[in-house]
Amino acid sequence: MDWSIQEIARLAGTTSRTLRHYDDIGLLAPARIGSNGYRYYDEPALVRLQRVMLLRELGLGLPAIGEVLDREESAPHALRSHLEWLRQEQERLARQIASVEHTITALEGGERLMAENVFDGFDHTRYKEEVEQRWGKDAYAKSDAWWRSMSAEQKAAWQERASDLGRDWIAAHDRGIDPTGDEAQALAQRHFEWLRGIPGTPGGGGQGPTKEYFVGLAEMYVADERFGANYGGRAGAEFVRDAMTAYADRNL
Amino acid sequence: MDWSIQEIARLAGTTSRTLRHYDDIGLLAPARIGSNGYRYYDEPALVRLQRVMLLRELGLGLPAIGEVLDREESAPHALRSHLEWLRQEQERLARQIASVEHTITALEGGERLMAENVFDGFDHTRYKEEVEQRWGKDAYAKSDAWWRSMSAEQKAAWQERASDLGRDWIAAHDRGIDPTGDEAQALAQRHFEWLRGIPGTPGGGGQGPTKEYFVGLAEMYVADERFGANYGGRAGAEFVRDAMTAYADRNL
DNA sequence: GCTTGACATTGACGCTGCGTCAAGCTTTAG
DNA sequence: CTAAAGCTTGACGCAGCGTCAATGTCAAGC
Structure with a gap:
């Protein structure tokens, strides 16, 4: 009235390796074990195995299956949270598909x-639309022309200034200083000077960016993770924004 | 002009562990390695890393990313096949979600x-609708009543006959014999006799199932994997079907 | 009684992409 | 000079088995 491991595997549509695995992790023990060490399964074991297979097809993990089978009343609850996870996975896939198509x-x-120059002051390729929308086509065109006019060495120097600034912002944030304090304000000052070098920024070139532009840019660092990444992620960007906003309030 | 491992990790929004992993598998080597063993990265490395991160967000595997980056013209092709895989995954998830909701x-x-009795001749719970649709409500009701009228022992005996038959079919198929040959035809005969025992089958009870029913059932074994599983999966079910069809042609 | 072949056993590695210690050397800031 | 960071190379862990490898058992035929 019982079957060998191969037989029950075939009956349930799985493999003997899987059954040994289930035995190892305590999910499904054989009905008895012969003196030779062979595993033998009876019908209750087969029923349990069928249920395991069913839940596996639904995508449940083995530990979850074990809990469901040992306390059957928990099945709807477990399935519902599993359903939640499945839905999230599907959304994630949908987003990936859209991104791949776009790419x-x-x-x-x-x-x-991807843009060649990661440290473009504004990354003229990636942020073109945002820049145009917020500051006008003219601003973008000026800034773009300015950038293109530079030699590779000039660009490299510019990028180094940008990355130095980013590093110093991160370091300042890591030290946990006050964004409205002297040190952070000095960095905000450097940031202002740095921007002053870019034509096309509203107020740029001459006396430096306008207050509106400066604050708007600070907010963008927080809102757009592509910017924020240069300052150590979200928390870093928020620190930079606070410091820049305080600077603008006092000086612009 | 280059960065430490932590710095470039932060710039690209990842971790140093990941960078060491990429170095290990040859996906992204540092620009140089100091005499102290430290890894230092330059800008080309950063660009490559940014691209890696982008492709990772799209869900590509690391080997695929390596190929794309080393021969950039292959990118659209790689992305397209990746897209195909993403779509299949989404379909799979959709099916799982539907199944979970149903459950x-x-x-x-x-x-x-799940039904308690895995070896129900027709599994009166799982196949109710199919049986009613193909053979009428009356047939199902008769068969169901017959089954319910049996004692547990009688049921067990019946199930054993069913499983014996299944095992013999599988063994015959494994031996690679001809489904129209004598041995397989003898099995088909047994199958016929077995069905004769079930009231409610068209022609059942008396002289045995009709040809139409017998052949239809054989096809169902192939078409429905829930049946086919009893005969060793698809190939086994096809073998059974061939034998049963030949038997029906000759004898019914 | 022996051989053969099918089936059983217990390890243990492989796969994916890193996270997470651990032990120990280096650099940097104070 | 010392403590705190930061770097290095291992190596395990995870999910769920697939896939050898080395070896013991069982049923069947000679």
């Missing part, structure tokens, strides 16, 4: 896989 | 997680 069309349109 | 409502309707 493919971009590549076929002749674009590169 | 939850069934459980809340008071049903058990």
Whole structure:
């Protein structure tokens, strides 16, 4: 009235390796074990195995299956939270699919896989639309022309200044100083000077960016993680924003 | 002009552990290694890292990313096949979600997680609808009543006959014999006799099932994997079907 | 009684992409 | 000079088995 491991595996549509695994982790023990060490399964074991297989097809993990089978009343609850997880996975996949499609069309349109210069002051490729929308086409065009006019060495020097600034912001944040204190305000001052070097920024080139632009940029560092990444992520960006906003209030 | 491992990790929004991993697998080597063993990265490395991160967000595997970056023209192709895989995953998830929802409502309707008796001749719970649709409500009701009228021992005996038959079919198929040959035909005969014992089958009870029913059942073994599982999966079910069909042609 | 072949056993590694200690050397800031 | 960071190379862990490897058992035929 009982079956060998191969037989029950075939009956349930699985493999003997899987059954040994289930035995190892305590999910499904054989009905008895012969003196030779062989595993033998009876019908209750088969029923349990069928249930395991069913729940596996639904995507449940083995520990979750074990709990469900040992206290059957928990099944709806377990399935519901599993359902939640499945839905989130599906959303994630949907977003990935959209991104991949977008990337493919971009590549076929002749674009590169990513901007060459990671430290573009404004990354003229990636942020083109945002810049145009917020500050006008003219501002973008000026800034772009200015950037293109530089030699590679000049660009490298500029980028180094940008990355130095980023590093110092991160370091300041890590030390836990007050964003409205002297040190942070000195950094905000450097940031202001740095921006002054960019034509096309509202107020740029001459006396430096306007207050509105300066504060708007600070907010963008927080709102857009692509910017924020240069300052150590969200918390770092918030620190930078606070310091810049305080600076603008006092000096612009 | 280059960064330590921590710095570049922060710039790219990842961790130093990940960078060491990428170095280990040859996906992204540091620009140079100091005499102290430290890894230092330069800007080309950063660009490559940014691209890696981008492709990772799209869900590509690391080996695929390596190929894409080393021969950039292959990017659209790689992305397209990746897209295909993403879509399949989404479909799979959709099916799982539907199944989980179905299972939850069934459980809340008071049903058990699965039929107790795995070897029900027709599994009166799982196949109710199919049986009613193909052979009429009357047939199902008769068969069901017959089954319920049996004692547990009688049921067990019946189930054993069913499982014996299944095992013999599987063994015959494994031996690779001809489904139209004598041995397989003898099995088909046994199968016929076995069905004769079930009231409610068209022609059942008396002289045995009709040809139409017998052949239809054989096809169902192939079409429905829940049946086919009793005969060793798809290939086994096809073998059974071939034997049963030949038997029906000759004898019914 | 022996051989053969099918089936059983217990390890143990492999796969994916890192997270997470651990032990020990280096650099940096005070 | 010392303490705090930061770096290095291992190595285990995770999820769920697939896949050898080395070896013991069982049923069947000669």
